[in-house]
Amino acid sequence: MSDTDSFIDEVTEEVRRDRLFVMLKRYGWIGGLAVVLIVGGAAFNEYNKAKELAAAQKLGDDIVGALAENEDAARAEALSTLTADTPGGAAVLAMLQAGALANADQSADAVARLEAIAVDGDLPLIYRHIASYKALGLQQESLSIADRRLQFEALAQPGAPLALLASEQVALLDIEEGNPEAAITRLKEIIADAGVSTDLKDRATQVIVALGGTLDDAAPAEG
Template structure:
């Protein structure tokens, strides 16, 4: 290689270094910012996970301490004083609180605790349905049959998670209103449902017999 070619290569390499240095000075902060964002985002995510786990642990400890009370009224009072910031924690707390309130004889307070879950729109449907169902059972003697029927019919809608249990309750409302034939018809249909459990199927058959009817033969299920 001639001295001229060598000199040209050196100059070219120097120009490249100068350009790279200029680019780093101009745009190097972008790379630094990207690294900061990646590292910062990962750290924030870990801190968030740790905070959620800590909240859940604190909630669990507080609930266990409240449940350790021997007296049902004291348990209810202790649970009522527990606060929750954990996702879904307030629903679990209100479920436990309602049970303690029932044991303490505070039935209406238990209904209020369950209704607080039932109206919490950000909860999965199954939790809201269970809360509504339990609240209705607690109001069997206080809520008019027409009102209970309306709410159980909503729970018995196609695809609803507790529809079969709601159908059973609707049959019991039929019985309470003296409409035995309607109750038997509903129970017969309930027994034939492809999704019914064995326990519920047996309960329906026993109720049909108790009402003076005869359970229809079960239709063979396909598949």
């Protein structure tokens, strides 16, 4: 390489450094701002997480305090003074209020709270189905068998969160209507389901035996 070429390379490199320096002076603040935003965003997320955790812990402590009341009516009143910051927390709180009201012989108010949860489309399906299931349980005397069957069958659809529990209730309605064969068939289907819990399986087995049925011809579980 000649001295001329070397000199040209040095000048070119110097020009590149000068341009880079100018660019950094002109636009370097963008990189700094990006770093600030990233760090600030992470700190904000951590703050929000800590705030949500603290709120959840406070709600839990408040609920425990309300449930410590000796009388059902007092528990319901104490729970009614609490508020939750999230839809899910509010739903759980409302279900606890409904339970306390039901125990205090205020079933109508309890059902109203549960049905409000059941029709709230902003809540996850599991919350709505639990509320609907509990509301139906409180209306055994006020709803006809046909009405209860219709609603329990809706909850018993395959894939629904409480499908097996709702199906058990439909079987009990079969018994109430004097149709033990239909009840036995449905209970065997529950027992054969791969997702059945031990407690539900035991209950279904006991009812089948009480109705004079046998388990040897129960349908096999689906693989």
